[in-house]
Amino acid sequence: MSALALAACAAPDGSDAIDISDSDSSLVWASWPSYIDEDLSGSSATLKAFKKETGIEVEYKAVVKDNVGFYLTMKDQLSLGQPTGADIICVSDWMAARLIRFGYAQKFDSANMPNKANLTKTLSSPEFDPKREYSLPWQSGFIGLAWNAEEYPKGLVSVEQLWNDDLKGKVVVLAEMRHTMGMLLLANGVDISDGNWGIDEFKKASAVLETHLASKHILGVYGSDYLDKLKSGEALAGFARAGDVAVLNAQAGYEKFKFLLPGSRGTFFTDSLVIPAGAQHKANAEKLMNFYYDPAIATEVVEWIHCVSPVDGTLEYAIENFPKLASNQFTFPNATAMSRASTFRTLSTTDDQSFNAEFRRITGKG
Incomplete structure (x- = not known):
């Protein structure tokens, strides 16, 4: 059982917590x-x-x-x-x-x-x-594709292009299961907001992740430290949050990195x-x-x-x-922008545990 699958019996609800706000600002x-x-x-x-x-x-x-x-x-x-x-x-x-x-x-x-x-x-x-x-x-925010426009000017329009030979060892994916797997599921044609899919579709998408991790095409699976890999140039492309890319560009002082939602759609969180x-x-x-x-x-x-x-x-x-x-x-999206993103569906306890176990087996994360 994963560390997240904890029993809820006798769990506190915070009602007994002592609030010292009046005496401690x-x-x-x-x-x-x-x-x-x-x-x-x-x-x-x-x-x-x-x-x-x-x-x-x-x-x-x-x-x-x-x-x-x-x-x-x-x-x-x-x-x-x-x-x-x-x-x-x-x-x-x-x-x-x-x-x-x-x-x-x-x-x-x-x-x-x-x-x-x-x-x-x-x-x-x-x-x-x-x-x-x-x-x-x-x-x-939106999860989509990002790349270093200076070092990789040809850019990306699809998830599949992350697996181009000239990006071997230069791709980052995210430690958040719903972010990375959401993008891979969408690339496989799965509507992640719909309830009519399960572990079979998940494993088909996770096999793509496993293949590219095993071949070392993917540099690594990262939390927020994926930004450090992009900033240093160690990574040239990968899955990213739109807001993070905007911050990277603000720090660089110019539009060094590009972001887009691929044709298969991005995720919204x-x-x-x-x-x-x-x-x-x-x-x-x-x-x-x-x-x-x-x-x-x-x-x-x-x-x-x-x-x-x-x-x-x-x-x-x-x-x-x-x-x-x-x-x-990407900051004040209209209906057209929102139509290009999907929200990962609410998972049952069974799906949550099985999906996370599969993701953890492959990535060591979660």
């Missing part, structure tokens, strides 16, 4: 690298504004490299309802669903979060948290904020979420990280203040 935020308006010195203008407005000091820790690896660092504390070292965490929706199901997430006090009303309707009622009482979306069981600064964390659900603040973050904001009003703010950003279809 601080919190720790565990999230992904390059997922906030953070400059090269590590300073965030919005976090400074939050402290000025509320007096709350935030320690932002970019320690989430992949969902499973991060979960394993805190699963023991979560199972006991003890502090994990973070008061608010950012994980993908499927992991948020697990935490909620196991009783590892604290229920929000909506009175501290009036700006929650700005949550876009399309993300307001997921199956795993219908009233968004335990999770709140941070950002969404959402990452959400959760207050873990045992967290002792719950009210402070709720104030933080409320702050970032102000459309002006949310747009400032998007202007840095180029993801898709879940906050209504950001497009209008961007049109007025960041017109170039407002026209970016």
